[in-house]
Amino acid sequence: MSLHDPRFDVDAVVLDIEGTTSATGFVVDVLYPYSRARFAELLTERAAEPAVARAIAQVRELTGEPDADAAAIEKTLNAWLDDDRKATPLKTLQGIVWSEGFARGDLVSHFYDDVVPALRAWHTAGLRLYVYSSGSVPAQRAWFTHSPEGDLTPLVSGLYDTENAGPKQEAASYRRIAEATGVTPGRLLFLSDRPGELDAARAAGWRTAGIRRAGEPYYEQGVGDHAQAGTFDGITVSRSTT
Structure with missing residues (x-):
């Protein structure tokens, strides 16, 4: 697999929000x-x-x-x-x-244009989608419920934060999520803009891909030796049925 042409055969995708699905600037x-x-x-x-x-x-x-x-x-x-x-x-x-x-109605969440179509396609393809963000579970639920494209919560199978999973740069947190979802670690893909989080997920046996969006705080730092893409369009995710 090329770092710049990432392809993954997994059962589930776990999403960071800030800097990954959505603009840090909005938050x-x-x-x-x-x-x-x-x-x-x-x-x-x-x-x-x-x-x-x-x-x-x-x-x-x-x-x-x-x-x-x-x-x-x-x-x-x-x-x-x-x-x-x-x-x-x-x-x-x-x-x-x-x-x-x-x-x-005071607030409406933000998603990058490439995100929602990808989430819908992945969901339709049988992939389970989860969220793991430092924002609380109630905040995540509100974020996905009140999107510019309507309620996205039917696409999401579970929500995790620092309270029910643990700190995002500790491998133990990703092990807890894998256990809670029942998905084998190697069949979980984590998408994030932060290299420390990607490192922790990989240490727990997960697949990883860094999302590098121009203008985001971690763009210049990069994502180390993790697979990377500038948008969700740059990632090929599928679920084998064999």
Whole structure:
């Protein structure tokens, strides 16, 4: 297989979102400010809700500040946003805010033009599709539900994040996903723009391909010795029936 003409015979494709299916700029320029503007209300008026309370407790644990109040927690969340830190409680709270924003029609997700046709073709060909993103599962579900081309969730067999699978640059996370899906590791293909994630997936026995889109943060860095393509059109994915 050529690194620049990747062909894969697999049973399932696992998708990263940011920088792979969708523009990082949309997340940073649209979704981050949307959540930043709503953290204070969430932390003060809805702190008793189980998901919010759990996230607050996780922030306190991660910062070593067990008595941190809403203002201190909001400050931490905004600092993590500035650093683009993939902290689970941040992603949980973002997911709550974004899900509601999508449901209200305030937000519509972004997909590169080559992505949705490829997902539909792969699904029709009998391939299972999964998502593994640092964004929370609720945020992923909202993202695929409220796309410019309608509800895409019927194409997706499962959603994984840093809470139910683990950190994206650890091989153990990919082993958990393989076990959960029941797909043999060598029959799973992971698509991502981040070399560290691709390395971890390969260490778990997965097939890998890097998506290098001009203008994305990891474009210049490249994807090391992984197969690569500039769009989903540049990847041939099939599922043998023998």
